[in-house]
Amino acid sequence: MAVEKITMPQLGESVTEGTISTWLVKEGEHVNKYDPIAEVMTDKVNAEVPSSFTGTIKELVANEGDTIAVGELICYMETESDAGAAESSETVDKEPEKETEATEQDQSMKKRYSPAVLRMAQENNIDLELVDGTGRGGRITRKDIEKIITSGEIPKPSASSVQEEKQPTKVETPTQPVQPKPAKPLPQSQAGDVEIPVTGVRKAIADNMVRSKTEIPHAWMTVEVDVTDLVSYRNQIKNDFKQKEGFNLTFFAFFVKAVAQGLKEFPQLNSMWAGDKIIQKKDINLSIAVAKDQELFVPVIKNADDLSIKGIARDINDLAQKARTGKLTADDMQGGTFTVNNTGSFGSVQSMGVINHPQAAILQVESIVKKPVVIDGMFAARDMVNLCLSLDHRVLDGLVCGQFLKRVKEILENINESTTNVY
Amino acid sequence: MPVMSYIQAVTSALKEEMQRDEKVFVLGEDVGKKGGVFRATDGLYDEFGEYRALDTPLAESAIAGVGIGAAMYGMRPVAEMQFADFIMPAVNQIISEAARIRYRSNNDWNCPITIRAPYGGGVHGALYHSQSVEAVFANQPGLKIVMPSTPYDAKGLLKAAIRDNDPVLFFEHKRAYRLLKGEVPEDDYVLPIGKADVKREGSDITIITYGLCVHFALQAAEKLAEEGIDAHILDLRTVYPLDQEAIIEAAKKTGKVLLITEDNKEGSIISEVAAIISEHCLFDLDAPIQRLAGPDVPAMPYAPTMEKYFMMNPDKVEKAMRELAEF
Numbered sequence: 097m098a099v100e101k102i103t104m105p106q107l108g109e110s111v112t113e114g115t116i117s118t119w120l121v122k123e124g125e126h127v128n129k130y131d132p133i134a135e136v137m138t139d140k141v142n143a144e145v146p147s148s149f150t151g152t153i154k155e156l157v158a159n160e161g162d163t164i165a166v167g168e169l170i171c172y173m174e175t176e177s178d179a180g181a182a183e184s185s186e187t188v189d190k191e192p193e194k195e196t197e198a199t200e201q202d203q204s205m206k207k208r209y210s211p212a213v214l215r216m217a218q219e220n221n222i223d224l225e226l227v228d229g230t231g232r233g234g235r236i237t238r239k240d241i242e243k244i245i246t247s248g249e250i251p252k253p254s255a256s257s258v259q260e261e262k263q264p265t266k267v268e269t270p271t272q273p274v275q276p277k278p279a280k281p282l283p284q285s286q287a288g289d290v291e292i293p294v295t296g297v298r299k300a301i302a303d304n305m306v307r308s309k310t311e312i313p314h315a316w317m318t319v320e321v322d323v324t325d326l327v328s329y330r331n332q333i334k335n336d337f338k339q340k341e342g343f344n345l346t347f348f349a350f351f352v353k354a355v356a357q358g359l360k361e362f363p364q365l366n367s368m369w370a371g372d373k374i375i376q377k378k379d380i381n382l383s384i385a386v387a388k389d390q391e392l393f394v395p396v397i398k399n400a401d402d403l404s405i406k407g408i409a410r411d412i413n414d415l416a417q418k419a420r421t422g423k424l425t426a427d428d429m430q431g432g433t434f435t436v437n438n439t440g441s442f443g444s445v446q447s448m449g450v451i452n453h454p455q456a457a458i459l460q461v462e463s464i465v466k467k468p469v470v471i472d473g474m475f476a477a478r479d480m481v482n483l484c485l486s487l488d489h490r491v492l493d494g495l496v497c498g499q500f501l502k503r504v505k506e507i508l509e510n511i512n513e514s515t516t517n518v519y
Numbered sequence: 520m521p522v523m524s525y526i527q528a529v530t531s532a533l534k535e536e537m538q539r540d541e542k543v544f545v546l547g548e549d550v551g552k553k554g555g556v557f558r559a560t561d562g563l564y565d566e567f568g569e570y571r572a573l574d575t576p577l578a579e580s581a582i583a584g585v586g587i588g589a590a591m592y593g594m595r596p597v598a599e600m601q602f603a604d605f606i607m608p609a610v611n612q613i614i615s616e617a618a619r620i621r622y623r624s625n626n627d628w629n630c631p632i633t634i635r636a637p638y639g640g641g642v643h644g645a646l647y648h649s650q651s652v653e654a655v656f657a658n659q660p661g662l663k664i665v666m667p668s669t670p671y672d673a674k675g676l677l678k679a680a681i682r683d684n685d686p687v688l689f690f691e692h693k694r695a696y697r698l699l700k701g702e703v704p705e706d707d708y709v710l711p712i713g714k715a716d717v718k719r720e721g722s723d724i725t726i727i728t729y730g731l732c733v734h735f736a737l738q739a740a741e742k743l744a745e746e747g748i749d750a751h752i753l754d755l756r757t758v759y760p761l762d763q764e765a766i767i768e769a770a771k772k773t774g775k776v777l778l779i780t781e782d783n784k785e786g787s788i789i790s791e792v793a794a795i796i797s798e799h800c801l802f803d804l805d806a807p808i809q810r811l812a813g814p815d816v817p818a819m820p821y822a823p824t825m826e827k828y829f830m831m832n833p834d835k836v837e838k839a840m841r842e843l844a845e846f
Contacts (some may be wrong), residue, residue: 109642110526110557112698138697212774212805232845238774238805239723 100149100173104164107136107143114138115163116170121153127173134170151175205233212238216245226251297391308453312369313489316448318482319501323464325512326350327479333518341406345518348384348438349409351461351483354507355436356380356400356408362500366433368454369490383432383452384412386419393419394452396432405518436461440481449486456491459504460484523703526696528670529559529635532677533597535707537567540595543681546573547582547599547635556601557637557696583609583634587617587686590632595681603638603690604647610655617686618661633680637693638666639731639781640819641830644693649819649826651782656688657759657791663687663712664759668733670701672756675710683712692731699734713757715765721751724843725769727792728779729755732831736779739837748844758788763795770796774805777843781831784812806846811839 104114114136121133132144133153154172158164206229209217213236217224222244229236244250285291294302330347337345359366359380367376380401383394395415400408418424435452440463449458462482469478483504487497510516523531536543544567545560551574554561564572575582579600586598600606606613613634621629640649653664665680665687667673673691680687718733719740726736733754740750753769755761770776776796778789793808811831813819819829 106643109644109648110637110693110696112694210774210805211802215802235846237846238803 098175099154100151100175101169102133102145102148102171102173104136104166104168104170105145106166107138108141111138111141111166113163113165114143116158116160117142119156119160120144121156123153123156125153127151127153145170147173149173149175203234205229205231205235208233208235210235210238213241216241220245220250222250223252301392304453305450308450312451312453314448314451315487315489315492315494316484317487317494317497317501318446318484319505321481321483321505321508322469322478323347323481323508323511324479325510326508327464329511329513329516332513337406337518341410343410343413345406345409346412347464348436348441348461349405349412349518350508350511351438352382352384352397352400352408352412352436353403353405354504354511355434355459356382356403357507358500358504359434360401361503362496364492364496365457365487365500367456367491368433369456369488370454374456374491377433379431379433381431381433383435383455384415385435385437386416388419393424393429394432394435395419395424395428396430398431405516409518435459439484440464446482447484449484451486451488456488457497458486460486520702520704522700523670523674524697525670525673525691525699526557526559528674528703529677529691529696530561530563531703531705532674532681533560533563534566536595536597536678536681537563537571539707540681541571542593543595543597544571544573544589545597545599546575546586548575548577548601550574550599555599557693559635559637559691559696560599579605579607579609580612583612583617583632586632586634587612587620587630590617590630590686591620591628595631595633597633597635597681600634600636602644602648602693603636603652604650606634606636606652609634613656613662613686613688614659618659620661621685622661629684630686631684632686633677633683633689634686635677635689635691637696638690639692639694640826641694641731641781641832643821643823643826644819645821646818648693651690651780651813653688653690653758654782654787657788659759661685662759663757664690665712665757666690666692666730667756668692668695668699668718668730668754670699670703672710672716672754674703675708676712676756678707679709679712682709687712690730695731695734698731710756713760713762715762715769716754716756717752717765717769718754719750719752721749721773723749723773724751724775724777724840725773726750726752726777726779726836726840727755727766727769727789728752729758729788730781732779732781732836735831735833735836736840738833739840742833742837743840743844746841748841750840750844755788755792761788761791761795763799766792766795767799770800770808771803774800774803775843775846776804776806777809777811777839779811779831779836779839781813783815784810785815787812806843809839809843811835 107114116134117137118135121127127133127147129150130146133147134145136143136145152174154174156171158170164170224236227236227240230240231237334345363376366380367374379399382397382400386393397411434455435458437449437458437460439447439460443463445462447460449460451458464479464481466477467480468475485497485501545563549556550560551564551569551572560572582598586596589596617630617632638651656662656664665676667676677689680689719737728736736752740752743750751769751772753765778792780787780789789810796808813829820826
């Protein structure tokens with residue numbers, strides 16, 4: 097015994113359904129093969145449905161009046177032998193089994209980029225090496241890139257996302273050279289040598305310095321400034337100031353103030369290289385280098401041009417304090433547009449600073465040294481200081497830098513009790 | 520809005536146009552007293568009489584030729600080929616005369632004929648009752664070929680075809696006649712010939728197709744939506760000349776394009792669609808343009824297994840869509 101299905105037959109070329117008008121058999125009734133079992137009405141023809149088997153009607157699934165699609169079940173029959181099964185109209189279609197998908201680790205398509213993916217990656221400066229693909233074989237799909245763009249999380253190589261590089265590096269210029277591979281093997285340490293692993297801030301400093309030195313064509317310039325009047329003025333008020341304000345009035349504050357003033361007049365130095373353009377920054381935010389043990393931080397005095405000498409002195413004091421106690425925040429280090437470096441504090445009299453990428457210049461303020469200087473044909477003992485400027489020669493030329501240094505020199509040489517108020 | 524089957528929409532378009540304009544008449548084999556073998560012209564003979572619902576001899580070249588002559592003299596004939604497969608004897612009339620006359624006469628003459636024909640397989644119709652013939656006509660400037668996929672489109676486009684001042688071939692899928700039902704306005708409306716229509720908005724893959732395959736694609740899209748695959752479906756509606764703007768827009772939308780026809784693959788309508796996309800969309804493409812079509816064998820076979828192998832169906836469409844989505 098076997099149970100067979102009887103389905104709505106195809107009753108004409110455009111007929112896709114039929115309505116059972118009358119059942120000609122009852123449940124439990126015996127029918128022979130080709131006996132009519134139902135009358136069916138379509139909008140083209142009226143026809144009888146013949147039985148496909150000899151056997152007993154088991155269940156009438158469709159009711160009279162029901163409209164049934166061609167191929168849908170109308171009733172079940174119990175047949176006398178299994179042989180009927182062979183005639184079943186329900187030939188199960190043996191679709192080839194879906195080939196087993198390649199293993200999930202398959203990355204064979206990872207580097208096959210479609211035109212759309214390449215174009216979008218180029219337009220948005222996306223490094224495709226850093227993108228995970230969700231397509232077959234690890235292929236990066238257009239949707240993957242669209243997702244990255246809408247989320248705004250464009251992957252960057254980890255080397256450039258270091259602490260001191262918080263400024264927005266808008267354009268990864270194609271001129272950025274690949275890290276030069278050492279031609280010679282790296283030095284090997286020998287017995288008794290100390291090996292210091294390069295990690296953390298040390299590594300960040302190393303990466304930044306390599307980047308600055310390889311990417312930025314540096315040029316240098318030095319002026320000598322007579323700060324005799326400044327020194328006597330500052331020495332005259334420093335004790336009083338310390339007592340009143342609770343922090344030191346350093347020489348450095350005067351220099352920072354003079355630089356901020358100079359940058360206001362020569363904004364070309366307060367700018368950044370951005371690949372196909374130079375961005376001249378409106379705010380004057382001065383980075384100052386603060387050393388601590390093995391670390392070097394470059395916190396920022398924001399809007400230095402708005403501040404008095406006292407205000408600058410306080411900011412320097414606060415930032416240095418924070419650096420020494422490890423309390424600098426990312427915010428303290430962001431947004432610098434020009435760097436002033438107090439190399440004089442180490443006793444240096446001349447140095448060539450490495451520009452703090454992506455800024456366009458850095459000014460080193462060296463030690464103030466008493467020197468014999470000829471004035472009006474006579475020797476005089478004067479307080480002299482060297483200001484050493486490093487400039488990004490893509491952005492700046494000698495002329496404007498010379499004018500800037502001349503102006504800063506002029507400001508500093510004119511600082512004295514009668515011209516300047518630290519408040 | 521009443522729900523109509525595809526063929527009822529065709530009949531109501533014919534009837535309304537004949538009521539609107541007495542120059543409109545139908546001619547063809549058994550279209551008069553019998554009302555057509557598919558009943559497309561049912562009732563027209565009774566309402567408009569034997570001179571506007573003309574039974575013709577079994578001679579397709581004459582059906583087309585008489586219609587073309589009448590059209591050139593200002594009538595608006597709607598000629599019926601009983602099956603698209605039988606249009607072949609009329610090809611010379613259609614291409615050499617109807618398609619050319621406006622150009623040949625420098626605009627002195629034109630030929631506002633509509634030629635209707637049921638096409639397509641999946642109905643156990645075998646060779647002479649299953650073919651798709653649109654590609655035969657799809658490089659003949661002067662002709663327009665319309666292949667609607669829904670009752671709504673069928674009515675609006677058939678009215679547009681009848682009112683068009685140049686010859687229009689109007690192919691109706693015979694399996695759609697009673698399979699597809701949809702809401703159709705009872706009042707007069709016309710849809711533009713030459714404009715494709717977005718049948719489903721989606722963002723993962725783009726399907727471009729026409730005729731009954733639109734229905735298969737929509738069914739497959741509903742299933743795939745449950746798996747998170749979101750298909751965009753463009754119905755060409757007019758397969759010649761093609762709506763290039765809509766094709767380019769749809770292809771650019773997802774960059775993954777699947778083109779479907781139940782016609783033989785090589786030289787089909789979708790081959791031209793693929794060419795348009797590759798000309799205009801290179802930098803938006805995320806996958807090779809895929810064509811899903813019938814095999815390059817002469818005609819639809821009769822044996823059910825072989826017919827199934829040849830004929831397009833929702834399973835084949837779903838499989839191709841999923842593969843493209845996963846690429």
